[in-house]
Amino acid sequence: MSIRSVAIIGLGLLGGSIGLAVQARAPDIATKGWDRDPSVRERAAARGLMGHVYDTPEDAVAEADLVILCVPVGAMGDAARAIAPGLAPHAIVSDVGSSKAAVAEALAAALPGVTVIPAHPVAGTEQSGPEAGFASLFAGRWCIITPPEGVDSQALEALSDFWTQLGSKVEIMDAAHHDLVLAVTSHIPHLIAYTIVGTASDLEDVTQSEVIKYSAGGFRDFTRIAASDPVMWRDVFLTNRQAVLEMLGRFTEDLTALQRAIRSGDGDTLFDLFTRTRAIRRAVIEQGQDDERPDFGRGHGE
Amino acid sequence: MSIRSVAIIGLGLLGGSIGLAVQARAPDIATKGWDRDPSVRERAAARGLMGHVYDTPEDAVAEADLVILCVPVGAMGDAARAIAPGLAPHAIVSDVGSSKAAVAEALAAALPGVTVIPAHPVAGTEQSGPEAGFASLFAGRWCIITPPEGVDSQALEALSDFWTQLGSKVEIMDAAHHDLVLAVTSHIPHLIAYTIVGTASDLEDVTQSEVIKYSAGGFRDFTRIAASDPVMWRDVFLTNRQAVLEMLGRFTEDLTALQRAIRSGDGDTLFDLFTRTRAIRRAVIEQGQDDERPDFGRGHGE
Numbered sequence: 001m002s003i004r005s006v007a008i009i010g011l012g013l014l015g016g017s018i019g020l021a022v023q024a025r026a027p028d029i030a031t032k033g034w035d036r037d038p039s040v041r042e043r044a045a046a047r048g049l050m051g052h053v054y055d056t057p058e059d060a061v062a063e064a065d066l067v068i069l070c071v072p073v074g075a076m077g078d079a080a081r082a083i084a085p086g087l088a089p090h091a092i093v094s095d096v097g098s099s100k101a102a103v104a105e106a107l108a109a110a111l112p113g114v115t116v117i118p119a120h121p122v123a124g125t126e127q128s129g130p131e132a133g134f135a136s137l138f139a140g141r142w143c144i145i146t147p148p149e150g151v152d153s154q155a156l157e158a159l160s161d162f163w164t165q166l167g168s169k170v171e172i173m174d175a176a177h178h179d180l181v182l183a184v185t186s187h188i189p190h191l192i193a194y195t196i197v198g199t200a201s202d203l204e205d206v207t208q209s210e211v212i213k214y215s216a217g218g219f220r221d222f223t224r225i226a227a228s229d230p231v232m233w234r235d236v237f238l239t240n241r242q243a244v245l246e247m248l249g250r251f252t253e254d255l256t257a258l259q260r261a262i263r264s265g266d267g268d269t270l271f272d273l274f275t276r277t278r279a280i281r282r283a284v285i286e287q288g289q290d291d292e293r294p295d296f297g298r299g300h301g302e
Numbered sequence: 303m304s305i306r307s308v309a310i311i312g313l314g315l316l317g318g319s320i321g322l323a324v325q326a327r328a329p330d331i332a333t334k335g336w337d338r339d340p341s342v343r344e345r346a347a348a349r350g351l352m353g354h355v356y357d358t359p360e361d362a363v364a365e366a367d368l369v370i371l372c373v374p375v376g377a378m379g380d381a382a383r384a385i386a387p388g389l390a391p392h393a394i395v396s397d398v399g400s401s402k403a404a405v406a407e408a409l410a411a412a413l414p415g416v417t418v419i420p421a422h423p424v425a426g427t428e429q430s431g432p433e434a435g436f437a438s439l440f441a442g443r444w445c446i447i448t449p450p451e452g453v454d455s456q457a458l459e460a461l462s463d464f465w466t467q468l469g470s471k472v473e474i475m476d477a478a479h480h481d482l483v484l485a486v487t488s489h490i491p492h493l494i495a496y497t498i499v500g501t502a503s504d505l506e507d508v509t510q511s512e513v514i515k516y517s518a519g520g521f522r523d524f525t526r527i528a529a530s531d532p533v534m535w536r537d538v539f540l541t542n543r544q545a546v547l548e549m550l551g552r553f554t555e556d557l558t559a560l561q562r563a564i565r566s567g568d569g570d571t572l573f574d575l576f577t578r579t580r581a582i583r584r585a586v587i588e589q590g591q592d593d594e595r596p597d598f599g600r601g602h603g604e
Contacts, residue, residue, distance in 0.1 A: 098519070123518055124518075124519075125596035125597040126583070126596060126597070127596045132596065141518050142515055142518070144516070171515075180507060181508050181512050181513075181516055182519055184501075184502045184505065184508050184513060184521070185502065185513055185516040185519045185520065185521040186516070186519025186520045186521065187519075187520075189498060189519070189520035189523070189524055190520050191560060192494055192498060192557070193520070193523075193579075194560070194575055195553065195556050195560055195575075196494060196553055197583075198556055198575050198578065198579055199486075199549075199552050199553045199556045200486045200487065200582075201578065201579070202556075203486065203552070205482060206482055206483050208582075208585075210483050211483075211486060211487055211582070212582065212585045212586050212589055212591065213444055213473070213589065213591070214424045214444055214446070214484065214487040214488070215487055215592065216424050216426075216443050216444070216591050216592075217400070217424045217426075217484055217487045217488025217489075217491070218487065218488045218489075218491035218495070218527050219486070219487040219488065219491050220586050220591055220592040221491070221495075221523050221524075221526065221527055222523075223579070223582050223583040223586050223592070224523065224583065224592070224598065225520050225523055226576075226582070227579065227580045227583035228576075230572075230573050230576035231573065233576050234569050234572040234573045234576060237564045237572055238564070238567055238569055238572070241564055241567070244564060245561065245564060245565060247501075248557075248561055250501050250505070251498055251501045252554070252557070254497050254500055254501045254504075255494070255497045255550075255554070258493060258496070258497055259547065259550055262539045262540070262546060262547060263543070263547060265540055267376075267536050267537075267540055270532075270535070270536040270539055270540070271532050271533065271536045273496055273500050274496055274528075274530075274532035274536060275532045276503065277496055277499040277500055277503070277525070277528035277529065278528070278529045278532070280499050280502075280503050280510070280514065280525050280528070281428070281499075281525040281526065281528060281529035282529075283510075284514050284517050284522050284525050287514055287515065289514065289515070289518050289522055290517065290522040290525070290526070290600070291598070291600045294427035294428060294429045295427040295428070295526075296526065297598070297599065297600075298592070298593045298598060298599075
């Protein structure tokens with residue numbers, strides 16, 4: 001089986017980028033889209049994110065071989081119920097949500113008898129909305145597919161091929177392990193960034209103006225992450241609660257140990273950790289997952 | 303009084319960038335340098351970081367109007383003692399250290415009777431060494447000067463003019479307040495980044511390879527900061543202990559509150575914070591302290 005048409009439900013950063021990537025890299029696949037917000041539909045159509053933007057979810061998914069739900073993970077159940085009446089019998093339903101066990105459960109409940117294969121392209125920016133997407137968002141990034149037990153192997157292969165065509169590298173994983181891995185590499189980093197930006201903006205003895213002026217000391221990197229879509233991230237923490245709390249526990253244990261090292265003036269412990277973490281950065285760059293230019297290649301004022 | 307020659311002690315990222323910036327933007331000021339590592343001296347001379355690199359600290363500082371110590375804050379006392387015999391009577395001694403009360407104390411003790419005016423250019427990258435510097439590092443960034451009580455106002459003005467010539471915006475602040483502000487905007491962000499990168503690389507149920515592969519979910523931003531110079535940062539935490547522990551306390555209080563919100567499924571608290579933090583990002587960009595391009599303008603694989 002091969003995908004000849006894809007319907008995208010939710011036309012924000014991820015949905016829009018899929019539409020643009022398909023048009024740029026797999027132009028034989030027809031792209032059809034819908035968003036529940038009429039203004040988003042209009043802007044998406046104006047930017048040409050999809051071959052066609054429809055006014056109803058049923059029309060968007062009619063005859064689509066693949067339907068990808070690109071909505072916050074808390075809205076997956078509703079989105080699935082909205083498309084159900086229009087789905088072709090052979091359609092594969094997938095998604096791009098950042099937590100997978102909860103989404104798998106919501107989609108299975110809303111779409112009995114439908115081929116559901118959840119997925120998560122590990123890619124994004126801090127921007128959101130139909131203006132934010134771009135065709136190369138997935139190039140060189142991993143897409144993790146978390147098929148349910150007993151999945152149709154041809155459908156899995158078709159979905160895997162689809163993401164490969166967009167430039168992604170594909171990995172198959174079970175949903176529970178995905179949720180643990182992403183808690184570390186994505187959810188906890190976001191939670192920490194949101195927290196420190198909140199803490200810094202709420203102090204009495206340091207003004208918000210000072211925090212902003214001197215943000216080049218490191219804080220500004222956290223503000224990027226803490227500018228991510230609030231609804232998306234609220235839903236991630238509510239749906240991946242167990243893994244997030246587990247990993248947060250390990251993080252705070254380690255932070256407490258460092259706090260003790262600072263209090264007791266134990267420079268060796270600090271130095272050892274700070275040396276070890278440099279190696280991780282080198283590996284991230286070697287594997288093509290980040291920009292090797294110093295300071296992310298930021299412009300330096302001139 | 304005006305600065306006609308500057309001596310840089312320590313030829314790493316900061317020292318090298320000052321040398322290059324002076325040559326690019328204030329070529330009438332002579333640049334002289336020294337580093338205690340002969341290999342660094344050689345590489346610095348080869349890159350032309352300074353007009354001249356000397357073999358001894360006394361020779362480097364002889365007749366210099368301004369001497370800037372660009373060494374880890376824990377090494378300031380030793381560096382000051384090394385230059386003391388060669389200092390011209392009228393010389394101003396300054397530095398670029400990230401903690402200021404401890405440095406002021408160390409320099410005052412090592413250089414009795416000398417005009418000491420500590421300073422901190424809030425700029426840098428995760429790179430270090432004589433190959434890392436570049437002329438525009440300070441352009442548009444703040445340089446915080448923390449003059450001691452009873453400072454010579456002409457010397458202060460000369461130092462302030464010097465940094466302005468390199469493209470910096472200058473702010474005068476007392477050392478204790480500097481240490482509190484930078485604990486928030488720089489030291490705690492670094493401590494958190496070092497911690498989460500350490501935590502992630504030490505897990506049993508998630509491999510280091512997985513952490514690296516899926517780092518584009520947010521983790522990779524932290525690896526940049528956690529690749530910063532280990533000696534420099536060890537010294538920052540040891541010398542700004544009190545302010546760091548104070549701010550760390552506030553951060554962990556806020557993190558505990560978010561942990562509770564996640565555990566109890568309190569989405570409103572999460573959403574409110576995540577919305578508030580977006581405004582801080584906008585202000586950082588509006589004030590020219592970060593790159594406004596999504597994802598720091600990272601290349602996207604093509």
